[in-house]
Amino acid sequence: MEFTAPAGRNLFDSSKVVGKSTQRIDGPLKTTGTAPYAYERHDVAANQAYGYIVGSAIAKGRITAMDLSEARAAPGVIAIVAAPETEPVGKGMSNNAPLFGGRDIAHYHQAIACVVAETFEQARAAAGLIRTTYARADGRFDLPEAAPQAPLAKTGGGKPDKKTLGDFDAAYAAAPVKFDGRYTTPDETHAMMEPHATIASWEGDKLTLWTSNQMIQWGKESMGKILGIDPENVRLDSPYIGGGFGGKLFIRSDAVLAALAAKAAKRPVKITLQRPLVANNTTHRHATIQRVRIGAQNDGRITAIAHENWSGNLNGEDGENGTLQTPKLYAGANRLTANYIATLDLPEGNAMRAPGEAVGHLALEAAMDELAEKLGMDPIELRIRNEPEMVPGSPDKKFSERNLVRCLREGAERFGWSRRSAKPGTVREGDWLIGMGVAAGYRGGPTQESGARVSLAKDGGLKVETDMTDIGTGSYTIIAQTAAESLGVPLEKVSVVLGDSRFPASSGSGGQWGAASSTAGVYAACVELRRKIGEKLGFAGDDAVFENGRIRAGGKDMALTEAGAISAEGSISFGDFKSGYDVGTYAAHFCEIAVDAYTGETRIRRMLAVCDAGRILNPLSARSQVIGAMVMAAGAALMEELAVDTRFGFFVNHDLAGYEVPVHADIPHQEVVFLDTLDDIVSPLKAKGVGELGICGPGAAVANAIYNATGIRVRDYPLTLDKYLDRLPEPV
């Protein structure tokens, strides 16, 4: 099915299942611990051995010697794969350094060996007996030092990543009210519960990987490139994923070494990355330095806006694009956005939940708050005053559907914004300084081609198969809802099987496109199935009504089961007409915070998100997505930071004791409201994703609330108390 024009009225506009809050169909498996995650798939291959990866002890240089003799002789050891004895593997998608092989070290904890043994403990113990010596080379590890010389990053098309509109410099110089601020955000790790894990097994030249991966087709193609084999000989299976957040978009060393080790050991090998390797061996969110300049008229109308962003990466080409939301959010005729990229020898930076926007909002939406104060304006009013008609950074483009102003107004009403004191540092309850903050949120609502197979069984049961993944987001359930709606069967009749590369290719889970794309793909397959059923029973499937297990068509009324066992494949692709639109999702985020007047400790009291993301397929799981994202945003604002050691070139706090994410007690109350909107440009279901929207903005709302509480503005995230303690007013 090709989606070539805005969706008209269709069956989802009178839906009975889609759009209703529905408990996860995979919930019982998860809560009873019977959903098998990659490392626990004991039954998929007999005789599994255990692999343990050794990471490089240096950040840059060469391995001069590796003594394996003691390790080889250790109890239980079956095989050792060693980098100096292995040709560097090829690079898969988004691998900037080879995931294994050769003597060159590109970053700390790059995999240099893998020990295979009968038990995990034996493999780990033997790994400790490998003696490696290195020749250390100098590396570049310091973003603030490298940033001033950094060249422009490259866009997807390879062009320098700088965009101008009008004449920013002149307009900024002429503006009666100006704001110029520099913000920094640190490197962050995904810190998902389930570390990367894979079981690999070879049968002849065919490789199966039971793994934890968000993007099955990318993984399959990449594995082919990495190992130099035909991707058709690679099967990935990833039905359950214990969180990814972008960290599992690409093949990483667990999969590569499981494959190489299984070959060497001549039996299936399972590997999970030990927690410290998640930070330094896999990808992370790049740190940024951002400069935001805004010029405005006295009435708040923005005339000039510039957002420049610096980050670093191993490839020296692309990093964290903190400017992404800036061409979309606010009006202003004179504009500049630019991304600079330094080459750094730190571990590889890549996507983490809402790459670019998540940290871009931390700068832009704090800057808007600062500008509002300069103008003496309410920050919500300032945003509303700058609501654009057309996409501000691409004035030839329309918004597909945009209700940011409604989000802000409704949020202000629900949150009790009118109770906020505009003067910072003036509300006090006992030892606590109280403040409120607001921020807007924008995240793109992209779609990708996506397919599925839908099979009707004789008993009327419906099975959906697609390589779509569920990374904890709720894909299983929205896919089941879509199929149930499309074929007119109750939800209980639908089973969903995901994550196997033998199934029709899907969009996968990334970039907040999964929900919109995969449900559209399932709908396309269901339309095909309806046509096939029609052919079999003698009616036109497109005109028939499928409802309550029955089909009404051309005056006839028959049971769905009359079709017998029948199966169809279908996929959705998206036409060019979309390029005339910016398809985005919007939110207004609110936060109330208390800051201890003595110690500077922050305590979030309440958070609210009012979201505009088209049809909400399953309000229950969408709410979970946004809540989780708000927690992550609060973490980014208040505590999360991979500390860089610029001498040794690595992230120091590489475990979950050192890398702190919020605990429940940090965020006592969160509320999420979805506006009742539809976006007919996005897909037949008129639905967009929310999983990344939820992390775009709340962190800035937290920062703005801290400012409102204390009168202290900190522009270096995370906002830990050491950065403002000495500026807090004397207590009492």
Next chain:
Amino acid sequence: MRAFTYQRATSPREAAAAVAGKRGAMFLGGGTNLLDLMKLEIEVPTHLVDVQDIGLDAIEETDEGGLRIGALVSNTALAADARVRRDYAVLSRAIVAGASGQLRNKATTAGNLLQRTRCPYFYDPNMPCNKRKPGTGCAAIEGYSRQLAVIGTSDKCIATYPGDMAVALRVLDAEVETIKADGATRSIPIADFHRLPGDAPERDNVLEPGELITGVVLPGPIGGTHVYRKVRDRRSYAFALVSVAAVIQDDGTGRVAFGGVAPKPWRDEAAEAALPQGAKAVVSRAFAKARPSEHNKFKITLAERTLAAVIAKARS
């Protein structure tokens, strides 16, 4: 983790003899710290002597009117004990401010005292660390030292003692009781129990090889208002940036010890005498010899402000 042998001792003396008699042997309490360190090969015992069956799991009243806490009493049981909550509330509060419920159920009184530093370089075996591997240098001194000590350090090591319970024990003037393989016992004032790093940061405390902790003795109650205030980057399940254990009397005098700032619970009795003059007076004296880094100098301000909060709370 290296392979090791395992034994369960049935009496304190047997346990002490088993560890003293075997190179590389260590006691195993709740295992919540030791096993983690073994997995990373920071500790590589060849033999573990599990002490869970040696008794020492009761809290008894002493003839002097205090309490003797058996070495095996769990953190949970100790914090919940009615006598402790009534007369030594600072201790209960310090314990529940630490770790998590599950860990406190497992953790023993002795093991808690002996928990090792959380210096991130100590935890990464690729990094130079004098505490983990004497003579290799200290990666933290010029490195990421935000969590580390501001006082009591040496040019060999700037690690903190990370625990909470011991900070409260320090204001309570507790004593640590031990037994050696030959049956000899001794009682070590908590002030002398943990060592400053000096030239030998690998030695966290004054215990001799094979010396088993049998209990901790609290002197009779001292009254006053008991406060434990722990400041950290998130609300629970994190080590202290700074903590303050205090017992403050109605006349404004009292005792105070600081956690998260030094290689041992930090108490300076001379500085403490200035409590009636307020937090600044105490902290400026107690931290007069501090040698903080750029990353952690905030801890001194934080110590002062936290103590001010504690004093205000005690007064109210």
